[in-house]
Amino acid sequence: MKTVKIGLLGFGNVGGGAFHILSENKELIAKRTGVAAEVTRILQRNRNKKRLFAADPALLTEDPDDIIKAPDIDIVVEMIGGIEPATSFMCQAMENGKHVVSANKAAIAANYRLLTETARKNNVEFLFEASVAGGIPVLSALAGPLGANNFLEITGILNGTTNYILTKMTEEGLSYEEVLKDAQAKGFAEADPTADVEGIDAANKLSILIALAFGHYVAPDAIPTVGITGISAADIEAAENAGQKIKLLARASLREGMVEYLVAPAFLDKSHPLAGVNNEFNAVYVTGDMVGELMFYGRGAGPLPTGSAICGDIISIIRKRFSL
């Protein structure tokens, strides 16, 4: 059986999750693709950090060049996070003929054109399903099976932390500050929650969705963005009384040929499918001119859901480039 060699850049939660799936479901993936997908090197720069998943120490390296410039690596999976050095690593890997999979919404949203153009120039695949809505296969759907549609609107609940906070505020009548503290204690919110609660994370993901669905690139910092820090218990109660729910929505829509976009808390009628998306779940509501309304719902974060999307991209690349 042919073997495809995979190098992982990053071995944090997401890197660990992807590695776990590639190990645990190795035979399943081989059976479904006819190709063995093998992780042969892992960049791990901090050896002392506690890890969720363990790897053979012989696989580990502290030098990114051992992966992005290694002649024996076919697919590079970038899971470092942050814009740099992640973007440079991805471009270098592509220039060295490697296909690239990434979960890094910040880097992709900031450098969408550079990254897709570098992939095109070097005739390599560049897939990033995991960068938006974690395990939910919405990017693949937009690019493939929905490809005969003009998209009219895309509305997403794209950030699990804020959706968890808004759900708890609604269900328990607590203030934003109380729920945030509790979410931080339980690990559902970061010690510095700025990127989540200010809507920056959602804007990164919306930028990627806009690029894919509408073929326009809008930099994430050009998307008008309002977070949830100003939402009070009284706002939630007012929404409840009006039969509505407050959700942080990332929305892009086509109005007279122009794409309009916004990340902001919004009132949603309780009968809307997005209103039932609670806790840390994500969902993307898509309207196409032919298919009408669709919703994709699932886990937007976590090592295994995110790892599932990464491995799905690896499978796509194997089928397209290594199965012939």
Next chain:
Amino acid sequence: MKTVKIGLLGFGNVGGGAFHILSENKELIAKRTGVAAEVTRILQRNRNKKRLFAADPALLTEDPDDIIKAPDIDIVVEMIGGIEPATSFMCQAMENGKHVVSANKAAIAANYRLLTETARKNNVEFLFEASVAGGIPVLSALAGPLGANNFLEITGILNGTTNYILTKMTEEGLSYEEVLKDAQAKGFAEADPTADVEGIDAANKLSILIALAFGHYVAPDAIPTVGITGISAADIEAAENAGQKIKLLARASLREGMVEYLVAPAFLDKSHPLAGVNNEFNAVYVTGDMVGELMFYGRGAGPLPTGSAICGDIISIIRKRFSL
């Protein structure tokens, strides 16, 4: 620009919908794939039937061989419905080197192994996204981006007619018979609603989902199937009082390595995402060992949603076979 020539078998509602999309969004599809997809022949056996969409009469033929044996057709789209002659037409088209797209759940469920095996032997693509849950791209998701998962459970609301009837019974407190009559008057239910209300349509679709997700073929008539004809207004009220909803569920799950399956009305807690799937909408709830729970929601029928899925399959085939 390269042109891919498409022959349509059937020009009823679904055939008309697919034709409309291929005409209306011709430039969009060409821009996204780099290939022109052109319908060059249409099998229409009853010229006197009223049509939703019109085609140039020069494209029409009454002889299926003009499509399935024509040397200048690349992709055959089967939208005749029924097990025969649809299955024979598809096999003959494949034996003549044509890629086949089908929306025909009855034929695919009855002859899954024959059709997939014939495609394999003749090295042609065989795609059938439209056969399950209409415009919802769930088959593509199971086969592609979720391919690193062992599927643990698949539960679907797969029949729009019965979901419409159950929704109206719930919302308006009417009896099954009253709602059915109204649905027939509005065109949401067939004059002979047996295949829908007895769960046969859902069992066909579940058979296809089981084959894809679990790699087992189960004939649709081997799936224990109970329809909705026995549901009374009192049942609906009892469910309401218990905070639940009655839905016709098609479910397959893995229990100790065995696949269990059933189509039957079931009580669903109102907090379950499937409980909010109302009227003619469909949804498929998928649990994977890595990705966790996902739901795909949208329109399960209708010329344009079904046509959207057919055109998505055509795009996949173009990308895989004609874009190189």
